[in-house]
Amino acid sequence: MSDQSEGSAFDEGYVVPIAGLLSFMFALMAGLTAQRALSGDPTDVAVTVGFALVAVLALRIRMKAVAAQTSEDGEASEQ
Incomplete structure (x- = not known):
């Protein structure tokens, strides 16, 4: 069963805000774990x-x- 749509996965407009939030969240977590990585065990750097x-990647x-x-949008405005 298919929905017979020929568009891409980016047509819905929900990918941009979700990917932006994921990018922000992981950057924040990287910043929060940076002090532990710099002052702790070398394996903490991997996190x-x-x-x-x-x-x-999310960005x-x-x-x-x-x-x-x-x-x-550019293709739609040309037509």
Whole structure:
């Protein structure tokens, strides 16, 4: 069963705010764990680096979603 839609997953407009919030949340968690990583066990650095990488990944997803929406808006205005 399909919904017969030919659009992309970014059409709904919920990806941009959710990805932005996820990016902010993981960046905040990376900042909160940074002091423990710098003053504690070297393995604690992995948690901070992991949070930072997920924050960057969520930011990249958000940027791709914004680019997809603006390209669709540009195509719609040309027609």
